[in-house]
Amino acid sequence: MESWPCQWYERRKQAVFQAPLVSASLQQALIAGLCFLFVPFAVAQTTTELSSGVVERGEGFAVYRRVSATTDATGQGTVTTNQFTLLENCLNYFEDGQWKESEDLVESAPGGAVATRGPNKAVFSPDLNSPAVFDIMTSTASVCVAAFGPFK
Numbered sequence: 001m002e003s004w005p006c007q008w009y010e011r012r013k014q015a016v017f018q019a020p021l022v023s024a025s026l027q028q029a030l031i032a033g034l035c036f037l038f039v040p041f042a043v044a045q046t047t048t049e050l051s052s053g054v055v056e057r058g059e060g061f062a063v064y065r066r067v068s069a070t071t072d073a074t075g076q077g078t079v080t081t082n083q084f085t086l087l088e089n090c091l092n093y094f095e096d097g098q099w100k101e102s103e104d105l106v107e108s109a110p111g112g113a114v115a116t117r118g119p120n121k122a123v124f125s126p127d128l129n130s131p132a133v134f135d136i137m138t139s140t141a142s143v144c145v146a147a148f149g150p151f152k
Helices: 024-043
Strands: 007-011 014-018 045-058 061-072 077-087 092-095 098-101 107-109 112-115 121-124 134-137 143-146
Touching: 045 098
Parallel strands: none
Antiparallel strands: 007 014, 045 061, 061 077, 092 098, 107 112, 112 121, 121 134, 134 143
């Protein structure tokens, strides 16, 4: 079996690739291919999520924060915090001393229905011919009473 005509040797403290039968472009392709084999070892990382969720609420906003720790292949660790603020009308409501997420929910109640899981509360009458079909109380304690003409 004939030996491969490539030889590695050191000249002036540098490795030199010699292949008289291999073109220069093939040499570059081989070297680039070998480099790509070692890239995953150089950039291997592990990421662990430390915490995530809502950290602050108000009637029209919620601040979401995510904290994660990343360790690279050398063992060097970094902590990253990502944060964004969601803005939306009536996003949360204040009840029992804390902010809660609003829900689009109308529940049946004795004598009608109520929507109480938001900053604006509503009471609906079961009778559309009543003097007040629904009452709405806003988060600023303003009251709106609405009635329609008689339905037939």
